[in-house]
Amino acid sequence: MPTIADVAKRANVAVSTVSYAINGTRPISEETRQRIFAAMDELGYRPNALARGLASKRSRIIALLFAAPERGLGITELEFVTSAADAAKENGYHLVLWSSEMNDPEELRRFTQQGLVDGVVVMEVHLDDNHVNMLREISFPFTMIGRCADTDDISYVDIHFEQTIKEAVQYLAELGHTNIAFLNHSQAEFDAGYGPAVRAHTRFAQVVETMELTGVTRFCRATPLAGWEAFNDLLTAHPDLTALVAMNDRTIPGIMQAIAERGWRIPDDFSLMSVVSSARAAEMMVPPLTTMDPPTAELGRLGVELLIQQLEGQAQNASQMLLPCRLVVRDSSGPCRRIQSSKQVEDQ
Amino acid sequence: MPTIADVAKRANVAVSTVSYAINGTRPISEETRQRIFAAMDELGYRPNALARGLASKRSRIIALLFAAPERGLGITELEFVTSAADAAKENGYHLVLWSSEMNDPEELRRFTQQGLVDGVVVMEVHLDDNHVNMLREISFPFTMIGRCADTDDISYVDIHFEQTIKEAVQYLAELGHTNIAFLNHSQAEFDAGYGPAVRAHTRFAQVVETMELTGVTRFCRATPLAGWEAFNDLLTAHPDLTALVAMNDRTIPGIMQAIAERGWRIPDDFSLMSVVSSARAAEMMVPPLTTMDPPTAELGRLGVELLIQQLEGQAQNASQMLLPCRLVVRDSSGPCRRIQSSKQVEDQ
DNA sequence: CTGTTAGCGCTTTCAG
DNA sequence: CTGAAAGCGCTAACAG
Numbered sequence: 001m002p003t004i005a006d007v008a009k010r011a012n013v014a015v016s017t018v019s020y021a022i023n024g025t026r027p028i029s030e031e032t033r034q035r036i037f038a039a040m041d042e043l044g045y046r047p048n049a050l051a052r053g054l055a056s057k058r059s060r061i062i063a064l065l066f067a068a069p070e071r072g073l074g075i076t077e078l079e080f081v082t083s084a085a086d087a088a089k090e091n092g093y094h095l096v097l098w099s100s101e102m103n104d105p106e107e108l109r110r111f112t113q114q115g116l117v118d119g120v121v122v123m124e125v126h127l128d129d130n131h132v133n134m135l136r137e138i139s140f141p142f143t144m145i146g147r148c149a150d151t152d153d154i155s156y157v158d159i160h161f162e163q164t165i166k167e168a169v170q171y172l173a174e175l176g177h178t179n180i181a182f183l184n185h186s187q188a189e190f191d192a193g194y195g196p197a198v199r200a201h202t203r204f205a206q207v208v209e210t211m212e213l214t215g216v217t218r219f220c221r222a223t224p225l226a227g228w229e230a231f232n233d234l235l236t237a238h239p240d241l242t243a244l245v246a247m248n249d250r251t252i253p254g255i256m257q258a259i260a261e262r263g264w265r266i267p268d269d270f271s272l273m274s275v276v277s278s279a280r281a282a283e284m285m286v287p288p289l290t291t292m293d294p295p296t297a298e299l300g301r302l303g304v305e306l307l308i309q310q311l312e313g314q315a316q317n318a319s320q321m322l323l324p325c326r327l328v329v330r331d332s333s334g335p336c337r338r339i340q341s342s343k344q345v346e347d348q
Numbered sequence: 349m350p351t352i353a354d355v356a357k358r359a360n361v362a363v364s365t366v367s368y369a370i371n372g373t374r375p376i377s378e379e380t381r382q383r384i385f386a387a388m389d390e391l392g393y394r395p396n397a398l399a400r401g402l403a404s405k406r407s408r409i410i411a412l413l414f415a416a417p418e419r420g421l422g423i424t425e426l427e428f429v430t431s432a433a434d435a436a437k438e439n440g441y442h443l444v445l446w447s448s449e450m451n452d453p454e455e456l457r458r459f460t461q462q463g464l465v466d467g468v469v470v471m472e473v474h475l476d477d478n479h480v481n482m483l484r485e486i487s488f489p490f491t492m493i494g495r496c497a498d499t500d501d502i503s504y505v506d507i508h509f510e511q512t513i514k515e516a517v518q519y520l521a522e523l524g525h526t527n528i529a530f531l532n533h534s535q536a537e538f539d540a541g542y543g544p545a546v547r548a549h550t551r552f553a554q555v556v557e558t559m560e561l562t563g564v565t566r567f568c569r570a571t572p573l574a575g576w577e578a579f580n581d582l583l584t585a586h587p588d589l590t591a592l593v594a595m596n597d598r599t600i601p602g603i604m605q606a607i608a609e610r611g612w613r614i615p616d617d618f619s620l621m622s623v624v625s626s627a628r629a630a631e632m633m634v635p636p637l638t639t640m641d642p643p644t645a646e647l648g649r650l651g652v653e654l655l656i657q658q659l660e661g662q663a664q665n666a667s668q669m670l671l672p673c674r675l676v677v678r679d680s681s682g683p684c685r686r687i688q689s690s691k692q693v694e695d696q
Numbered sequence: 697c698t699g700t701t702a703g704c705g706c707t708t709t710c711a712g
Numbered sequence: 713c714t715g716a717a718a719g720c721g722c723t724a725a726c727a728g
Contacts, residue, residue: 046463049462054399098437252632
């Protein structure tokens with residue numbers, strides 16, 4: 001493997017000149033530039049990433065703090081990873097995965113202190129987040145996909161949950177639904193201050209109140225069985241429900257089954273939709289699920305791009321962006337005939 | 349950030365002694381060892397990964413070549429990534445993601461020549477694989493999750509497709525099915541020499557022949573719609589089919605719908621199962637899908653562990669392992685009543 | 697058992 | 713516009 005010295009020798013220049021030519025850090029006459037690049041080509045030279053990083057104190061490596069959520073990883077998380085990796089590569093960075101059951105923030109500190117990475121992108125952020133607190137304390141550069149409660153001076157991208165929940169409820173209301181259930185993440189995740197769970201919870205209550213609808217909320221673990229139980233509980237307590245909004249599509253098969261067991265049809269007798277749910281999952285359902293599709297690829301990409309901007313000093317102050325989910329109407333939602341017809345019965 | 353020199357000074361030893369103490373490369377008297385580690389603790393010293401790598405010519409970083417398959421990424425791929433990351437961390441390595449639309453193997457060469465990573469784990473391997481050929485040509489250390497046609501001197505872990513297909517067919521045969529369809533990956537993937545598609549194809553033909561069953565094979569893209577079409581085509585041409593084995597669970601919802609549209613019930617009128625399909629996906633179906641569950645976590649873990657063994661010279665020769673999938677009977681498979689009853693009609 | 701020192705391959709002052 | 717040389721922080725001979 002040829003080194004920069006080999007290139008310098010062959011081009012009849014000093015190593016520093018080669019370095020400047022490569023990095024464009026200093027003007028180089030066109031002629032010597034040509035000579036240098038010719039030499040590099042002929043030798044098949046590639047700068048050594050480690051040496052470069054050691055000397056410049058910038059490794060051009062960033063880490064994705066890839067913490068598995070309590071509910072397990074899904075396609076959404078996968079898309080963060082792939083889009084983050086692509087974005088890093090396009091910007092000339094490498095992406096390392098810090099797959100942490102690092103629930104110990106000390107481990108995160110040790111990792112950052114190895115000098116391997118220039119910054120980290122944190123995902124699965126809680127309102128009061130150990131990892132975020134750690135990084136802040138040691139002033140290590142980072143951005144979030146998601147956000148904690150106190151976001152002063154931190155760059156992040158997150159889903160606009162407030163708007164997402166509102167649009168979902170509004171959509172159902174326009175179809176004529178007035179009794180709507182909201183199936184959140186698990187109680188454990190809510191209690192742990194998991195951002196999406198908390199924000200959506202609060203927002204749903206606000207929205208139904210403002211719109212003068214009847215809303216009921218329930219927590220639910222991310223399994224079909226939990227969905228089945230939750231649905232039956234909800235309908236026992238609130239038989240007038242005609243629609244349900246779920247935070248997690250993993251509950252949906254159980255819900256669909258519970259609906260089928262009542263002899264009901266979707267969406268004629270009951271409407272179902274999921275928020276922050278990947279199109280891929282939605283299209284695996286029968287019938288395909290109406291969802292608010294999250295911009296997963298953009299979130300992953302922006303997470304790393306904001307970090308890189310910050311590392312390269314192009315960012316004066318923190319950029320904070322909230323991205324909307326997009327309503328995609330598929331076949332699981334529509335006007336409700338069940339309650340309408342029973343109302344007609346009452347009216348007679 | 350303290351350096352090794354600071355530690356040496358504080359412990360009253362030479363830097364090399366500190367280095368040897370850290371790496372255990374040379375015997376150190378217990379007393380000085382103590383002094384050194386005390387000094388490290390007091391200073392909060394962390395060895396610099398870049399410097400260490402540069403000096404030792406071993407970065408302790410490996411890459412996962414994370415090529416997106418034509419059919420898109422699924423939970424199986426996600427599990428490779430997370431288990432690979434965990435395994436790397438447990439062995440003191442970092443894992444970088446080389447998310448390649450690197451269909452250009454030259455890009456892979458450039459990446460390896462940067463001296464950043466000690467080796468790479470390749471996934472989504474084709475029988476004649478550009479990436480593998482490239483790595484071989486430049487003698488860069490690597491292992492495969494999957495395998496190419498010529499595996500001389502290459503370590504790999506792969507699913508034992510031959511056994512998996514056989515067990516799946518055997519299971520269905522024991523339930524009394526004699527007319528069985530096999531829904532492979534897409535024609536494009538087969539033609540590209542994608543290992544699983546080719547091996548499963550060949551094996552299915554063998555197995556039905558040996559067992560004196562009637563088998564029909566069809567390629568199918570990884571979407572519910574393609575599954576729907578494929579199923580209808582198959583049953584038009586072969587009305588006696590009573591069971592289907594699918595290579596990709598993304599086709600299943602379409603198949604289930606097609607079955608429902610005929611007024612048939614699963615599994616009474618038709619049995620369905622998927623091979624090399626994650627439990628997570630299987631449990632999202634209604635009814636839950638019988639599958640041959642692949643050992644995804646082991647595959648990811650072994651992929652990196654074999655690589656690390658090779659890098660650390662503990663591997664004399666290539667280790668090649670084939671792991672079985674595990675039959676998990678859920679609710680989509682059983683004896684067929686449809687054909688039995690029509691046979692009875694004939695018998696009368 | 698421990699110390700000295702020459703690199704690893706590059707960046708970046710400092711000097712011209 | 714270009715060179716010389718001093719590191720970056722660590723490992724691994726080499727020398728005792």
